[in-house]
Amino acid sequence: MPGSSRRRPGGVLYIPDVTTERPRTHELRAWRPAVPGITEVLHAHFTDHAYPRHTHETWDLMILDDGAVDFALDRRRHGASDTGRVLLLPPGVPHDGRTVSAAGFRKRVLYLTTDVLPDRLAGPAVDGPILGDAPLRRRIHRLHTALTYEDDALEAQSRLAFVRERLLVHLDAHRVRPPGQEADRLAARLRELLDARIRTGLTLDEATSVLHAHPTHLIRCFTQAYGLPPHTYLTGRRIDRARRLLLAGERPADVAAAVGFYDQAHLNRHFTRHLGVPPARYARAARDRGR
Structure with missing residues (x-):
């Protein structure tokens, strides 16, 4: 019925808002990850929406996946329609936002604390809230992917560190130091x-x-x-240990806990990515060969 809502798989709240003027569709998914420095992750699709003027205590780091958005930051209007760009809105500075076409826009947002970016850096962000930085955009995308799974904390923390580093470079507060003799x-x-x-x-x-x-x-x-980052190395060591336990006849659910995966689904995801088959099938193939 108009104005009702229903839950879709994956925690997405689908809110059809049908009016006599223009149909509106809002899809929204929000959660608080177990990663220090990120208070909220928001994925949304708006076809007809206008945020009123407001402020945040956090930094608003946004990437567009589709469409265009118009917003005002500190009384100056900006438009963003390039999905390769990054929007960074500082804490405490009034801003709004609205759709500009019937297609609306899809966005992914990270709300970052002032432990990640100090609020003293708000000035440069107000002067230039739209960043044309493809590597930064890719880093943010990969961070969102890692945050989708609550069990990959080290990966998410590592990816956040690299996002933070590049943002600090943009805000003229950091210089990257390459590895030296140490x-x-x-x-x-x-x-x-x-x-x-x-x-x-x-x-x-x-x-x-x-x-x-x-x-x-x-x-x-x-x-x-x-030749690989720490989180990838750790996952590989866990997979190696899981293989040995599976070949010894241990159950996948027990193996997951024994080697450090969050649960069996966490083990299944990484094991399948590494070996092409889920752990139960891997163990079964080994048993069949031994008969």
């Missing part, structure tokens, strides 16, 4: 930490605290030394 030493120490924490896992904050290194610098050192 790279191999830092990488080896991080690898030791990861090997010791295969089941329990390791957060990026813990690693940087123990090793006294900047997050993105630490990840760059590790990637330079071993």
Whole structure:
């Protein structure tokens, strides 16, 4: 019925708002991830909507997936229709937003705390809220993908660190330092930490605290030394351990917990991506061969 709502798979709230003037469709998914620095993730599709003038306590980091949006920031109007660009709205500064065509727009938004970006950097963001930076856009997209799964905390934290770094460069508050002579030493120490924490896992904050290194610098050192980022290395070690347990006859649900995956679905997703088959089928094939 008009004005009612129903839940779609994946937590998407579908709200058809049918009026005599113009049909409106809102699709909205929002959640709070278990990643420090991000208060909310929002994915939305609006075909006819206007945000009133308001402010946030957080930074509003938005990418468009389709359509166009018009917004005012600190009384100056802007238009964004290029899906390759990034919108960054600072905390405490009034802004609005509205659709500009019948197709509306699709957006993905991260609300970042002032621990990620200090509010003292609001000035440069007000002067230039639309960033034409394709690498930054790709980093944000990959962060959204990681945030879709609550069980990949290290990956999400690592991707947030690189998004933060590039935003700070845009706001003229950071210079990227390439790995130096200390790279191999830092990488080896991080690898030791990861090997010791295969089941329990390791957060990026813990690693940087123990090793006294900047997050993105630490990840760059590790990637330079071993050819893959820390979160990918940890997942690979877990998969190796899971294979041994499955071949020994352990149940996939027990294996998931034993090697550090959040649950069996988490194990299934990564195992299938690595080996092309889910763990139960892998174990069954091994049993069949042994008969």
